[in-house]
Amino acid sequence: MSVDRYRTVAARAEGVLREKASKFIGIVVPIQNEDDFKIELQRIVTDHPGARHFCFAYILGEDGTRQRSSDAGEPSGTAGLPILRAIIGSQLTFTAVVVVRYFGGTLLGKGGLVQAYGDAARSAIANATVVERMVMTHLRFSCSFALFENLKRELMAIEGDVIEKHFDEGCSGIARVPKSKAAELADRWRGMNISTQPVDQPK
Numbered sequence: 001m002s003v004d005r006y007r008t009v010a011a012r013a014e015g016v017l018r019e020k021a022s023k024f025i026g027i028v029v030p031i032q033n034e035d036d037f038k039i040e041l042q043r044i045v046t047d048h049p050g051a052r053h054f055c056f057a058y059i060l061g062e063d064g065t066r067q068r069s070s071d072a073g074e075p076s077g078t079a080g081l082p083i084l085r086a087i088i089g090s091q092l093t094f095t096a097v098v099v100v101r102y103f104g105g106t107l108l109g110k111g112g113l114v115q116a117y118g119d120a121a122r123s124a125i126a127n128a129t130v131v132e133r134m135v136m137t138h139l140r141f142s143c144s145f146a147l148f149e150n151l152k153r154e155l156m157a158i159e160g161d162v163i164e165k166h167f168d169e170g171c172s173g174i175a176r177v178p179k180s181k182a183a184e185l186a187d188r189w190r191g192m193n194i195s196t197q198p199v200d201q202p203k
Contacts, residue, residue, distance in 0.1 A: 004178045006062050008094045010131045015123025019116045021104025026124030028097045031058060037096050044098050052103040055079035055117060058096035059087050061177075062135045074101075078110050082118035090125050094133075097121045132137065136157060137179040139186060140198035142172040144161075147194055151175070174199055 008030050015026040021148050027044055035056050045054055057069035057080050069080030092163045099120045108116060143151055148171040155161055158181050165173035177185055186196040 004135050004180050005132045006064070006093050007091050007130055007132055009092065009125070009128040010052070011129065015125075015127050017116060017120045017123060018093070019112065020106040020108060022108065022116070023102040023104065023189065024116050024120035025076060025100040025102075026120035026122075027083060027100065028095060028121070028128050030067060030094055031060070031096050032094060033060065041098060044100060046102060048100045048102075050102065051100045053079070053101040053103070054160060055083060056096060056098040056100055057081075057084035057087055057121075058092045059084070061093060063090075063195035064093040072175070074113055075110055077146040079117040082114045083121040086118055086121035086125060089122075090130070092125070097124060099124075120141035135179045136160075136176050137182050139175045139177055139182060140173070140197040140199050141175055141189065141194055143189075143192075143194040144170050146178055147171075147192060151189070152193060154188075158185070160185075 001011040008029050012027065017024040018023065019024070020133045029040045031040065041054065041056065053072050053074055055074055055133060057067070060066040067084060069081040069084040071077070079099065080128065083099055087095055087097055095199070099117050141151065152162060155175055158178055160175055160177040163174050163176050165171060189196050
């Protein structure tokens with residue numbers, strides 16, 4: 001994973017595993033924050049009223065450091081961690097996997113549960129489209145009309161863009177730029193008499 005890019009899934013995908021009459025449904029979804037995950041989890045719970053367990057794991061953050069997993073009533077370490085390892089193994093972030101279990105009446109043992117939950121998670125991820133996203137940040141800018149075209153060209157060269165603009169006595173607005181290039185770009189713009197200021201963004 002480069003400084004400017006991270007991997008996630010483009011959309012929800014599922015994988016189904018049957019083991020000794022139990023049915024495991026792995027569901028992978030892209031999320032941006034914990035609130036997104038809570039909404040997705042509630043939707044899944046609503047869709048599967050007869051299921052016994054809803055075990056999950058998710059990873060957030062461009063560097064993948066915000067991680068959480070839950071065994072949701074299964075023996076400790078048999079569900080959440082195998083799901084989390086599946087996400088880590090695929091080098092994904094901003095990604096959640098929920099594995100829904102319909103109990104079939106036969107106990108699988110700890111080893112069997114670890115295998116089943118991990119396999120269901122990997123199956124869902126294998127069925128998903130994995131995409132690379134750019135790690136972006138925002139800069140507020142202010143410049144003369146004459147410099148605005150130069151500003152747009154510089155942004156285009158680094159895969160950035162203007163997401164908000166206002167024209168009054170000059171030009172002002174907000175630019176979206178690759179995070180690793182933001183400081184260098186702000187310094188260069190200041191040398192061109194383009195004022196800049198970081199924009200606080202929600203977590």
